[in-house]
Amino acid sequence: MKKTLLTGDRPTGPLHLGHYVGSLKNRVLLQAQYDTYIMIADMQALTDHADKPDWIKKNVLEVVKDYLSVGIDPTCAKIFIQSQIPQLAELTMIFLNLVSVARLERNPTTKAEIQQKGYQDSVPAGFLCYPVSQAADIALFQASCVPVGDDQMPIIEVTNEIIRRFNHYYGSGCFIECEAITSSTSRLMGIDGQAKASKSLGNAIFLSDSAEVVKNKVMQMYTDPTHLKVSDPGNVEGNMVFHYLDAFHANKDEVADLKAHYQRGGLGDVTIKKILIETLNTLLSPIRERRAALTDQICLEILQSGTEKAQHTALQMMKNVHALMGISYFKS
Amino acid sequence: MKKTLLTGDRPTGPLHLGHYVGSLKNRVLLQAQYDTYIMIADMQALTDHADKPDWIKKNVLEVVKDYLSVGIDPTCAKIFIQSQIPQLAELTMIFLNLVSVARLERNPTTKAEIQQKGYQDSVPAGFLCYPVSQAADIALFQASCVPVGDDQMPIIEVTNEIIRRFNHYYGSGCFIECEAITSSTSRLMGIDGQAKASKSLGNAIFLSDSAEVVKNKVMQMYTDPTHLKVSDPGNVEGNMVFHYLDAFHANKDEVADLKAHYQRGGLGDVTIKKILIETLNTLLSPIRERRAALTDQICLEILQSGTEKAQHTALQMMKNVHALMGISYFKS
Numbered sequence: 001m002k003k004t005l006l007t008g009d010r011p012t013g014p015l016h017l018g019h020y021v022g023s024l025k026n027r028v029l030l031q032a033q034y035d036t037y038i039m040i041a042d043m044q045a046l047t048d049h050a051d052k053p054d055w056i057k058k059n060v061l062e063v064v065k066d067y068l069s070v071g072i073d074p075t076c077a078k079i080f081i082q083s084q085i086p087q088l089a090e091l092t093m094i095f096l097n098l099v100s101v102a103r104l105e106r107n108p109t110t111k112a113e114i115q116q117k118g119y120q121d122s123v124p125a126g127f128l129c130y131p132v133s134q135a136a137d138i139a140l141f142q143a144s145c146v147p148v149g150d151d152q153m154p155i156i157e158v159t160n161e162i163i164r165r166f167n168h169y170y171g172s173g174c175f176i177e178c179e180a181i182t183s184s185t186s187r188l189m190g191i192d193g194q195a196k197a198s199k200s201l202g203n204a205i206f207l208s209d210s211a212e213v214v215k216n217k218v219m220q221m222y223t224d225p226t227h228l229k230v231s232d233p234g235n236v237e238g239n240m241v242f243h244y245l246d247a248f249h250a251n252k253d254e255v256a257d258l259k260a261h262y263q264r265g266g267l268g269d270v271t272i273k274k275i276l277i278e279t280l281n282t283l284l285s286p287i288r289e290r291r292a293a294l295t296d297q298i299c300l301e302i303l304q305s306g307t308e309k310a311q312h313t314a315l316q317m318m319k320n321v322h323a324l325m326g327i328s329y330f331k332s
Numbered sequence: 333m334k335k336t337l338l339t340g341d342r343p344t345g346p347l348h349l350g351h352y353v354g355s356l357k358n359r360v361l362l363q364a365q366y367d368t369y370i371m372i373a374d375m376q377a378l379t380d381h382a383d384k385p386d387w388i389k390k391n392v393l394e395v396v397k398d399y400l401s402v403g404i405d406p407t408c409a410k411i412f413i414q415s416q417i418p419q420l421a422e423l424t425m426i427f428l429n430l431v432s433v434a435r436l437e438r439n440p441t442t443k444a445e446i447q448q449k450g451y452q453d454s455v456p457a458g459f460l461c462y463p464v465s466q467a468a469d470i471a472l473f474q475a476s477c478v479p480v481g482d483d484q485m486p487i488i489e490v491t492n493e494i495i496r497r498f499n500h501y502y503g504s505g506c507f508i509e510c511e512a513i514t515s516s517t518s519r520l521m522g523i524d525g526q527a528k529a530s531k532s533l534g535n536a537i538f539l540s541d542s543a544e545v546v547k548n549k550v551m552q553m554y555t556d557p558t559h560l561k562v563s564d565p566g567n568v569e570g571n572m573v574f575h576y577l578d579a580f581h582a583n584k585d586e587v588a589d590l591k592a593h594y595q596r597g598g599l600g601d602v603t604i605k606k607i608l609i610e611t612l613n614t615l616l617s618p619i620r621e622r623r624a625a626l627t628d629q630i631c632l633e634i635l636q637s638g639t640e641k642a643q644h645t646a647l648q649m650m651k652n653v654h655a656l657m658g659i660s661y662f663k664s
Binding site: 042043046047048050051053054056057060081083084086087089090092093094096097098099100101102103104121122123124125126127128129132133169170300303304307318322325326327329330 | 374375378379380382383385386388389392413415416418419421422424425426428429430431432433434435436453454455456457458459460461464465501502632635636639650654657658659661662
């Protein structure tokens, strides 16, 4: 039997090249190898955007289009919407009793995010608790494999702590501990070279960007401010064009030659930017074509079908949880 | 249209005379006047007894028997089990985003309970969040009236804060603010005179106690330790026999006469205890009779019927909530 893999995204904006190298590419490779669930975490998006449900809903369809256009195959992967699975909320409530407030406050991921968001004394309770909701997502689908970035390892740790506590109190018939699948790829930087690519920083190239937009963004890319004349020797470290060529160019030898040439002088920024534009458009153009063929209706149907399959699994699992805990009362 | 009233109990033990004077008696009076929901809060009981689901389940039936034997009429009041309404968990998750951790930590009720339970650094997250779950209970059933003790006013305050925030973000079509129905009765003391009557302190007279047990408990009651001989003048303040006569004797004038006689001397403890035993058995004997006629099967059927009605309301309300928030996606 295939192992189960759970992954997903908060629908807080269209996905970009950072998502592509960091996770989407890998999901496409893994989707047939595992029993794959991909969750669009709209409820989790509400934990820090409670005032914007319309915007979250709009993003749900964009994210589905991003998935399908990069090659996620809905006959392999069940794409579903978190809010349509009430059992996830039920299990979260049970899990909240199995972890202390202090433990959640010590979680390095949420701790960093709380600081970043400047919440100070007004951290929404749902935000502090979202790792518990993630634990429920993982546990309810019996996911043994969860792809995560390095900064998300605490999620796996909290999840396994809760699962062990659950199994200790109620018996081990329902939940298994999960393992992280960590990616070897380091995070993609933004075109400004100042921070990781991110929608909110406005420094990302989106999977849905047109060829024209990609061209403009690459032309603005941060390179080497000391490389003034073409003949000057240039730096490739911290040079975003080479960072992106490393991430996306198919031929590593060609990239190595370009780097050597740039370093000794005689290779202009415009030349390497043109090469990057071509590289990115080679990647993005089939993605754009698939996206153009997708209607909202097709996406909704795929989402509904994936959600129904997830609902079926969730209902069955929650029945088992109730039975194991002895909180079933009536014959249904 | 009748207003809706929501009330309930954690199934953490059989109910006692303190529950009777503090709430059950009032519920019987109000049940026909309001559209009444009575919730057995098994999920809330798990927030501080996560390791004892079997014991909680066992207590559910005891509590139903207590309800029915004091005169709760299941054709008026819908008695239901919290864990069987997953929509309550769903709404709690939405509400958790509308209240800050700091606000929950400032709640005087939970603050006192956390100290009392000696949690120190290990407060279960579910315990800190249980007022949010109570807010969801109240809101989901559109309860405008909630009977509470003086120490539970913070519940009503947090609930209305959350409802106002929800209405501000998502529109005011679903939830109405609630009002507390406060009881004029002060809390019943335990037979030891040291603290309020409570199961955990072992100082309570249960509704299910036999006549023999009631007699023994009254005979042990704390009276006036300076009242050594029958002829001595005695104190009625802090004297539990008079505290209970005040709460349960039908004739206030007779109680006043007894108090006067006791104060001037010549009235023995055994005499007043016998009067109290008779008073309590007059109250409890029809309750015991009704209880004896109740089988587990009858209670389960009543519980199932009430739960189905509550499920119907909850499903409909949660559909409205999803529609209002714009997080409905599919035609069902």
